[in-house]
Amino acid sequence: MSAALDAQLQKATNEYRKIETDLANAVEARQRLDIQLTENEQEFKSLTSDNDVYKLIGPVLVKQDQSEAKSNVEKRLEYIRNEISRVEIQLKELNGRQEKKRLQLVHLQGQMESQQPSAGAITA
Known part of the structure; x- marks a missing residue:
């Protein structure tokens, strides 16, 4: 097996693993955003004009205009x-x-396999 081919394979494997990590992080971000979207959509779904809305400012809840909220x-x-x-x-x-x-x-990997001697070959 050539060292150059082995180095190429190692580099490509590392790049693939990096892409997998980036992909997993993006999927996780997408899931977090879906949760935030659902929570925010539900926030005012059951709100009526009779309800009061409060906004948390520091440790204090301050009444807020419903249309502003x-x-x-x-x-x-x-x-x-x-x-x-x-x-x-x-x-x-x-x-x-x-x-x-x-x-x-x-x-x-196909190139590497083609460079390896056949396992079933008979040598004299």
């Missing part, structure tokens, strides 16, 4: 949706990179 939550929801879109794009890109790197690894 709804506006703030809508801005937060918009931000979260934009972040979800950004993470979705990142996930697609990482999946593409992972597939390319996987194919490269398969190719390199």
Whole structure:
């Protein structure tokens, strides 16, 4: 087995592992954003005009105008949706990179196997 091929395989393996880690982190970020989105959407779902809304400022709850609170939550929801879109794009890109790197690894492993002497070969 050539040292150069072995080095290429090791480098490609390390790059693949890095992509896997990045992909796992992106999936985790996407899940966190989904949870935040759900929580924020539920926040005002059952709110009626008779309900009071309070905002936590430091250790104190301060009464807040309901329309202002709804506006703030809508801005937060918009931000979260934009972040979800950004993470979705990142996930697609990482999946593409992972597939390319996987194919490269398969190719390199095939080259290594073709360079190894056959296990069933008879030598005199």
